[in-house]
Amino acid sequence: MSDGAQLAEIVPGVTWRGDDIGRWxxxxRRDFGRLSPEQQNRLAExxxxxAVQARKAPAAGAAKTGAARGAEAFTRGLAALAQYVHREQRTIIPRQHTEQTTVxxxxxxVRLGVWVSNQKSRRDKLSGEQLAQLAELGIDWA
Structure with missing residues (x-):
């Protein structure tokens, strides 16, 4: 800045001795909080x-928390399971099987094989209604 440049004029693309000091x-500014206190002080001098970080608006559906997200995931998995059982006429699902469904x-x-395995391992946390829905589709452990 001894050459008369103002801080606001140093933007990406401004080089000095071949280095892009604007990008630096x-x-x-972006990573200011990650710098050591000594580095922060030198820059402050x-x-x-x-940089002022703009707050990102939550993505659509991102405001849903634990139970709501879990209920939606269960609904998607149940729909995929019903579709699979109807088509294949069986409830044994290969762990790597993925099912396309519309809800x-x-x-x-839906990674259906993984989903069913997860439901089985968490069955003590499922509601009576959820267990009944799984049992209706022929899941024997439900």
């Missing part, structure tokens, strides 16, 4: 402040 400066107008890919 952007990285320092030059007038460099941490509420949205397409989903």
């Amino acid at each position: 400066l952007t990285r320092q 030059l007038g460099v402040q941490p 509420d107008g949205q397409d989903h890919e």
